Amino acid sequence: MSLLFENAIGDFELSTATLYSPTNGDLEATRDEPVPIDGIVEYASYHDRLDHPEKDDWIAVPLHESDSAALTGEYIAFTDHALHGEIFVYDDGDDYESIDRDAFVESTLAERVRFWHSDYAPDDPPSYFDSPIAEREPPRRPLSGDDAASFFDELESFVRAEMDAQRDANGEKAAGSTPEALREQGFGAIPSLSSLGQPEDGTYRFRIDDDGDDRAQDRHRYVQREFGIFEGNEVQLFPPNAERAPDAFPIAATVGSIEGRTVRLAVDWHAIEDRSTVGGYLRQKRRGYAVTLLLNSVPYDRELEAIARVRERDDHRALLTGETAVTFGDTAGVKSSQQDVELNQEQELAVSCALLADHLFCIHGPPGTGKTRTLVEVVRRSVQAGDDVLVCADSNQAVDNLVAGSSTAATADERSLHAYAQHGADEFVLRRVNAGNSSNDVVGERYATCDGRADVVAATNSSAATLDREFDVLVLDEATQATCTASCIPLARANKVVLAGDHKQLPPFSATEDPPESAAGMSLFEHLYADGGVYEGVGVQLRTQYRMHRDIAWFSNRRFYDRALRQGRDVASLADRPALVGYDVGGSEETIDHSKRNDAEARLVAHVVDELRTEAGLEAAEIGVITPYTAQVDAVRTKLTAQLERGREVTVDTIDSFQGSEKVAIVISLVRSNADGEVGFLDRPLDGPRRLNVAMTRAERFCALIGDWYTLRDSRGGAGDGTDLYDDLHSFLESTGRLRRVEPEFIPIPE
CATH class of the missing domain: 2.40.30.20 (Elongation Factor Tu (Ef-tu); domain 3)
Incomplete structure (x- = not known):
């Protein structure tokens, strides 16, 4: 029903409480607006600790003070009587008496249970209330009258501009x-x-x-x-x-x-x-x-149709413009029980709050913090509570990561929905929309169709437009990579949305805004919750990371996450080499079809990869090479294929394409090297730093940063475009003895 009521139930002791005895006028009809008692009673009924020990059909409803949510140690008992119907029982001194439901909701006494409903909020939280989110979160930055009126027009204009671009x-x-x-x-x-x-x-x-x-x-x-x-x-x-x-x-x-x-x-x-x-x-x-x-035009037409549908829904329209408070009174949490007993406290909290949310909840999941596992638990418990769930992300790869993860035909990834769907533990029926677009064999072979009606449907944001049904809950993963307009497609088909992502990594792609700056081009996650969003207390951050060696995580944690991340496990570095190393190589960049290439760095990448294969004993599939430029991707692939055995099996891709992936070892080629100190989009305020964060946090045990640090760190006193971010990183690498100077002519890979 509400976070406050949940806390009150935890603090209430029925064994020492007393059945309420009315005073003068308490049972008289004095309220013009009835207290919404049905939801309160239903919520109470899911808690065994409120079952009366002597009266099997009694449900104890705790009472609070008239003007505050402080518990009084009293309760009134609800029962659905065979003869009298729904009544509330109290102690009249000599015997039990009752008042029927309709009379109770208009009585003065009903005021002493009103704070158990999320529509009512006390002036001050009671002493027993301990929650990172308020029971009722008002908008902190609602759109002004004119902005609210034009918000959806701007969304439509953005889509049309994207089409033209x-x-x-x-x-x-x-x-x-x-x-x-x-x-x-x-x-x-x-x-x-x-x-x-x-x-x-x-x-x-x-x-x-x-x-x-x-x-x-x-x-x-x-x-x-x-x-x-x-x-x-x-x-x-x-x-x-x-x-x-x-x-x-x-x-x-x-x-x-x-x-x-x-x-x-x-x-x-x-x-x-x-x-x-x-x-x-x-x-x-x-x-x-x-x-x-x-x-x-299909994706754009779908977005325009979805914007119109969201605009017509009072609840969604009010949510997106900040015309309503976000409340936490859903009963899904008490209708279900914890399934994944290995979740940490933050993950459990995120699940609990997501289940309690009536319309919106956000989960900020930095790299390696178990965001996917947390979302799987949200889905499992939502289904257990009787909800239909739509699972979406902007890309097929991101959808498949939730559906199957690293599952194979023989083994199910316990962090994936596959482990618990009809081909796993059989907790629910799952269907993947357009499974033919999946590159995952488990998804394509097992979830293209299903017997009967699916409890959980997985689709890309765009493919959700093909669904002819409504859902109770939308779980939108990688929500920070999808524009508001794309997110409207699945949002239009659900009553509640759980957004999960990391606004410290790459923003959505935009053909007209590079990077996106308007609300329409930003993600729904950022528009509603992240820095400067409409709401504040509608989400939690996962803070324990399990992926990276602590030395790899250190810089991103300090620079991007305000030192909030903790180490969840001891990740070993590779034998005989530090987990993080920087290479300073003074090559030169070339422009190839509007992209950039640096041959010296490509050769050094091949050399580092060769050492990882021959000295550290890594398989090619365990190594990834990341670079900001497509021309450098081609150059590195050419060098690896020509110079190294099984070099073609090493994954080489752009930063944008690598988001969401991870490898044991990552080699990063930053490419830019010029006399003018220009670093291009690496220095763009809105997304330049995020690219570095994405690149570094793909690594588990080893990360190499290859670049011309003279260009990157703006050592010419501001003459170039170099950013203080790379100056900070350079200082860290140098002060910890991790920076190695390499002369291009000594790289043992031929030009």
Whole structure:
């Protein structure tokens, strides 16, 4: 019912309490607004300590003072009497007497149980109340009248701006490449089509040119699967010969339908001045057309629809704008019992508060603090309490991490939902929406379908739009990586949301705001709870980290988490080497297709990885290489593949792609090295520091930082863009004897 009532029940001793004896006027109807007693009685009924020891059908409801929540040592007994119905029993001095429910809720006496409901709050918390969150948390930074009125308009404008930006970006990408190259990169493109001539129903028909097996190409969704082009996509149509085609080409069109190898396109005539010339050209049968993707509007359309749905819901609209208080009175906590007995105190507290929350609760989970395990417990107990649960995240990988974690066909990861679903302990039925998009075999093989109605449904935020049902609880993991607009999709389908993430790591991706600065581009977690959010006391932070060696965790803990993190276990470093080491190498950077590459660092990365394999005895799969730039990803992969045995098995990726993953050893290449002291987006205030935090906290036992520290630390007295963050890190590495100077010519890996 409420946190206050939960604390009161823990402090109340029925064995020494007395049944209430009324004084003059206590039972008279004096209240204009009845006390909502049903929820209070229901909540009390879930606590065995309130069952009367002599009267089997009595539930003791403790009484508090008239004007405060201080316990009086008295109670009134509720029972559903066979003859008299729902009544409250009291002591009249000689015998038991009763007052019926409807009369009680309007009586003066009812005021002495009102604080057990979250709609009422005492002026001061009682002495027995001990909770990190208040029973009723008012908004601390509600949107002003004009801002509240325009908030959802701004969300919609943000989505439309994102659509325009993505369309422009895809157009530029196509202009700077070829359809063949784009397809090889996994971008939506059909390199060769033939026009079938005259239009039908206003659309032009094209057939894919391919010398392969026609039977294979006519299979269901062949075009979608092989070329990444879908019905409804906005595309560009390129002519067979640009020099002989009308100047309007390439022209914009929309994919109407796809049947086997035949694609119908509806031309966007509004953007074409000489329509007759273009129309005549298209009516001729020609070979050699090409199509490239301009925009897949489906995710954006889903966001716009969800924003409208959230806007129409009074509860969600008030929550997002700060027009209502956040309360904690859900009965899920007392309708369920602890399942995971190995949770630490903070994790247990987070679960308890999440179950008590009526509409919103936030869990701040820094790296290695067991956020996923905590969320699994929230799901298990919510289902036990009778709730339908929707589990979402912005990416397929993040969803699969909750569903299966590190599970294999033979072994279930106990930190995953799989361990407790129908193919595990069988506590609930789980279904994964669009399981075919999962790269996890356990997910794809076992949770694509289920028998009967699923208690728990897992989906990406966008795929949640396909669900035709409502849920009691939404558990939104990695909530700090999803924009407010994307989060609206699952939010529109749930009554309550539990947000989990870490706002000290990467913000959501935005095509228009890089990094996002408006509320629309930020995450729902940050908008509602994190630094400067609408509410304050609606979440808890997990503080015990189990992933990293203490030396690896030290800098991030001090710089990003205000020294709040504790070491949960002793993580050993690798033999004969420190857990954290920095390399100072003065190479030079190159610009490759708007990205950056540093060959000296790529060579040093290969050398460090080789030592980890040959001297520390690590498997290639236990090592990860992280860098901010895609060009450096390619350079490192090339060096590892060419120079090291099984080098291709080492995971190499950007910081953005590595978030949520972990490896025994991590090697970080920071790339920037120039005479001007420019560090690019590594110094951006909103997300530059977060990138370093993500990179360093992926490591368990070893972390190497490779960079030109002269560039990074801004040693030229502010002449460059270098940030004090890297100056601080450099000082830490140097003062602890962890920094090694490396001359590029002595790196034992050839150029």
